[in-house]
Amino acid sequence: MVGQSGQQTGQKSGQKSDQKSGAGTKIAFIGLGRMGLPMAVNLLKAGFDVTGYDRATEAGVAFAAKGGRSAASARAAANGADIVITMLPTSAIVAACLIGEENALADVALGALVIDMSSSVPADTLKLAEALTARGLSLVDAPVSGGVGKAIDGTLAIMVGGEAGDAARAEPVLKAMGERIFRAGKLGAGHVIKVLNNYVSAAGALAAVEALIVGREFGLDEGVITDILNASTGRNNTTENKVKKFILSGAFNSGFDLALMSKDIGIAAGLAGDLGLDMKLLARTSQEWTAATDELPAGADHTEIYRYVDGGSRRG
Structure with a gap:
């Protein structure tokens, strides 16, 4: 991923690779709604080890039917994950899920990366980053655009905010879900x-x-x-x-x-x-x-x- 603000990385249209590059990386995907479910399925197709969770039981069942594992709680999904992805309605729900009442990150090891792909309040993103840093975790914000159709075919536009090293670590994961990955700038820039x-x-x-x-x-x-x-x-x-x-x-x-x-x-x-x-x-x-x-x-x-x-x- 290019480190300059506003630049993009990723393959050109029609060149999306079918190579499975995600072997060995454990991902928790929290939020299997209309956008989240196909995004998580594309991670599976790329070879990532994905455990999904959604409060709606039927969403977990749908993910399992696509070959994924469905956990009974956000905390169970994130247990032992290298990368935790959230695709949730609001930043308040993201915070409650990760460090609040659901405490999804309780059993996540030091050094894990959180990627918030929700459409969140930028100020809330910065507050969440402070809490995660205190736990030895990193955060990247990477919201998406393109709708359900592009979520299904893995051609979303993804806007990334965060430290260059964290963004680079997120890149292979994001490329499994998006065609155009933009490095928007510092943490919170993606959500802005x-x-x-x-x-x-x-x-x-x-x-x-x-x-x-x-x-x-x-x-x-x-x-x-x-x-x-x-x-x-x-x-x-x-x-x-x-x-x-x-x-x-x-x-x-x-x-x-x-x-x-x-x-x-x-x-x-x-x-x-x-x-x-x-x-x-x-x-x-x-x-x-x-x-x-x-x-x-x-x-x-x-x-x-x-x-x-x-x-x-x-x-x-």
């Missing part, structure tokens, strides 16, 4: 760029669905609007990958919860505030996604922001 990325994505999604609704009300076909945007400068991730597949189809099942998107934008807004920055669009985007989370049913997919904006336009 992750929430900034999701903010930009969320702002683009709001703009896209507003454009669809305005055009529709004028009498335009939303599919045609999407085609024109995608052939023009207005295209973005939502117009290219989500509008037709998940929004206009009525499926609303991209696999990423609206509440999680809202959480990440809120973290980005909080970071801006902590830095003394008045970012008006960021603040407004956070407000809109928070309001959508409050209004829509629990578990709503983030593509359902369309429903929120559509309803609001009629209320407003």
